[in-house]
Amino acid sequence: MASNARAQSEVLGVVLLVGLVATTATITVYIGSLALRDVSVETDGENAVQSMRQADSRLSRVAYKEESGQVVLFGGADESVTVRDDSRFVVTMNDDPACRVNVTMGSIVRELDDGRTVAYEGGGVWRTTAEGAEMVSPPDLQYRDGTVNFPMVSLSGPLDGQTNRLTATKDVAASRELARQVREELSKPACAQPQNMTVTVEQSAYYRAWGEFFEKRVGGEMTYDDDERTVSTHLTGLGEVWQSGSSNVTIQRNFSARVDVLATELSGSSWGRIYYAPINFSVRIDGEAVEPWPANPDPYADEIIAKDLNDPDKPEQWSYSFDGEAGSTVSVEATSWYAADNEWADNRTVERNGDTYYQVRPRDTDGRYPNDGERISIDSTTDDPNLVVLGDGDRVPSFEEAAPYQLGLEEILGDKIDEDGRLRLDENQAVFLYELSDPDATPEAAAGSGDPDYNDAVVLFELERAQSAGTDFHVHIAANQVRVVSG
């Protein structure tokens, strides 16, 4: 029997409980809760905002009330505006350019003395600020359960130069044609049952403010392009799934999940032997613990030993798939145990970096030895420094394994790492790195040798939208084309 006291590092005083949580949030609709900024900056700006709001409501009347005839938008001597036609609202299904709706929004812009602007665009009123742009009043865009509803005004044609008087007329024929195009575009077979949707505002001076609006009312992953003055948000069937570096997950729909334990590397060595401390896992679905591994644990063994995955006699990788309903909370919990008083059993030998080791696992003691208890307990609903979450595109940290015979992250993650050292995952996947032996771990401290090393357990978590689950993405854009003319 080996001397336990000599087993080094990760085995002496091992434990840990790491929770990983996928929190579910129901969709929050922010209608009416978007705070209107205090716009009392200066009179010039205030007046411009007021007249732009008036133009907004007049344009809505023209666009939706089927009023024929002209409506005067601006008429005051000091109300000079320009009309631009560059900004567009674009929706793409399935990342497929063939499934794309592209509608010109256009903008009516009032330039202030200090060079800033106030504008009507896409049914909202916007202004530039020293920092970028902000929303004055929101457009009518709604997003709920995969459906974008966007009754909007599409301004046709730019006007050369400034004008003091602007009138608007609905172009009924053009509006019908636009509606037909939108329907036709999205009813193509390639666009049916879309798995994802990208909502974009292009070529807008107010794209930063549109992005903030999307964050509140649409969600998803924002991408900004400053050169193209563009913001996009990417929505998957699961809603916003992973936020890089966070253990929080939003699950909006019925889902299937899969948990893969890719590796466990919690061990210490003494006299050519590697001692493996027990690690147990559970998956919690709405607080209900499932212990899926091993599928048929030895009924006569101690529970901790029976469910120990850090056992060189057992397979390296473990997988568990399950279904859940929208609104579920899911967490993956890893627990390591003190192993100092274990009785140990020799197993096979392993060759690592040119050296041969005996791999030694805790022996089932039939209760003759007390288990040594847990050492670290982590509240799975909070971000814990003993857990690192990586998503697609994240750089794989250069953590060094605690001992040379352990597998490092590069070996464990293998072909999931690209040549730039970044993780390549699907958007609905994340990798969890657990530090299960150092109670005071920080990722910063993992760069050198020894603990912490964050390879004690490595888990791949994946969410899929359930096949049977409800709604596909839908887009309803009622884009009324309004012709604005000078005079």
Ligand SMILES: [Ca+2]
């Ligand atoms: Ca460790």
Ligand SMILES: [Ca+2]
């Ligand atoms: Ca380790």
